[in-house]
Amino acid sequence: MDFSDYLKDHGERREFARGSHVFRQGDTDPSLYFVHAGFLKAYYVTESGGEQIKSFLEAGKVIGSLTAACAAEPATFSLVCMEDCVLERFSYDHLRDVAARHPLLSEMVTGLLLDLAMKKERREYELLCLSAEQRYQRLLARMPELAARVTQQDIAAYLGITPVALSRIKKRLAERGA
Amino acid sequence: MDFSDYLKDHGERREFARGSHVFRQGDTDPSLYFVHAGFLKAYYVTESGGEQIKSFLEAGKVIGSLTAACAAEPATFSLVCMEDCVLERFSYDHLRDVAARHPLLSEMVTGLLLDLAMKKERREYELLCLSAEQRYQRLLARMPELAARVTQQDIAAYLGITPVALSRIKKRLAERGA
DNA sequence: ATCGCCTCTTAACCCAGGTTAATGCCGCCG
DNA sequence: CGGCGGCATTAACCTGGGTTAAGAGGCGAT
The missing domain is CATH 2.60.120.10 (Jelly Rolls)
Structure with a gap:
């Protein structure tokens, strides 16, 4: 069984x-x-x-x-x-x-x-040791389809920041990446 | 067994x-x-x-x-x-x-x-939803003997902040509490 | 005792993110 | 079609925590 x-x-x-x-x-x-x-x-x-x-x-x-x-x-x-x-x-x-x-x-x-337990441990590590920007990049790497499926508000709420802050982060990354 | x-x-x-x-x-x-x-x-x-x-x-x-x-x-x-x-x-x-x-x-x-798993979940909640000040108060409530056993540096490192920030938090609490 | 080391605190300045608010966009509903 | 509500972005300002550096104990080793 x-x-x-x-x-x-x-x-x-x-x-x-x-x-x-x-x-x-x-x-x-x-x-x-x-x-x-x-x-x-x-x-x-x-x-x-x-x-x-x-x-x-x-x-x-x-x-x-x-x-x-x-x-x-x-x-x-x-x-x-x-x-x-x-x-x-x-x-x-x-x-x-x-x-x-x-x-x-x-x-x-x-x-x-x-x-x-391992998932929670990884999340603990990310919240404890990484910046919001780093957490955002990891999230994209781990769940690339997520961006299409949920709103920016939800992504922000997952990262522990506000939608405003997430928008700023994306802008920073775009400027640095371009 | x-x-x-x-x-x-x-x-x-x-x-x-x-x-x-x-x-x-x-x-x-x-x-x-x-x-x-x-x-x-x-x-x-x-x-x-x-x-x-x-x-x-x-x-x-x-x-x-x-x-x-x-x-x-x-x-x-x-x-x-x-x-x-x-x-x-x-x-x-x-x-x-x-x-x-x-x-x-x-x-x-x-x-x-x-x-x-439950402990990690609680920690996740604290890191995601609470301020450093609130996390500090919870830690004291949960492990009151800790303050004597470890340095401020270690308490700060557990909370995810620097010893300087912890010192400021304690000062704030003392002023508000007194 | 005193030197050196470590911890804690405080101050000054900086930066990431929070807050509020304005704008533009899109989709939905009447 | 127009209006409305929700979402994303941007800007202006505020705040909590980071960084650096200085000073104040505490304490073990010489």
Whole structure:
């Protein structure tokens, strides 16, 4: 039994329209979601009302609130669809139960967590050690299709800056590059 | 078999003097380390030569380079002892092998990864959404003993700012608080 | 004791990014 | 068709943090 078998047996297929929320910051939805198709963003709302983007999710990714799924605490971020999406809903607790009897699945779970931890670590490095300009260039290198798919506002919110600052950065790069 | 049993059977006890490195950025040491006693810092060296601290490690924590342990790539950070340390060295691959036959241990491994992922996520949130001043206050709240154990330079490097900026922040807080 | 080294603080100046606001553009809706 | 709302860009001004440098303890070594 591998992950796609598990989803076939125990996943609940759910469709979301562009713009609709899967869950919101503060909700206690303990589900995880596998992205079949579509494109989503996970974002924090800061106390001053600003929106900062935690990550973009494309087909093939798994997403959900760790705090809600594993610690029974409210989600620290919101998840919204930027395109029409097809998700497969499942429960982390249930997956772990089943994985306990299926080595292949179990390996996949630790692989998932490992992958998540490494991604977060890379993001930590970028936020801690790189300038906004360097983060922008890395983002373009890693997700070249992103520029077409999302607004400058969202790219800025991912980088942790304002759209105004991003516009300045692009101008700087264009001048230096040309 | 639980984790302390595993360490007893398969861990290699190693002692490090204050100031010595366990591994350095770029090394390919695939080991993980359990901290028996002491205090360490994990830090990145940026291209401009600056030092940014990824995390502080106290007794009871597990640390190692994910990239080196799981992806056979060089470590992205260095690990140095800030006090004399006693570590227990083990291999992630081996632990996973053994865990495959010991449910308790296996649960402990996923718990470890989960804990790591949640910590990284919190740090990501702080770096993305909070000001240096807010990060400083949170750090004090979370690790009140830290101020005594490390220098202002290290606290600043953890926050992602310079010691000069940290000094200014403390002055601001003192003036506002008084 | 004193020298040297290191840490912390403070000040002066600089720069990246935040804020606000104006402009132009595009797409949508009536 | 015209109007309107959202997005991107640009400019002007402000602010937090970086940089450099100076001075003030603290402390171990000679």
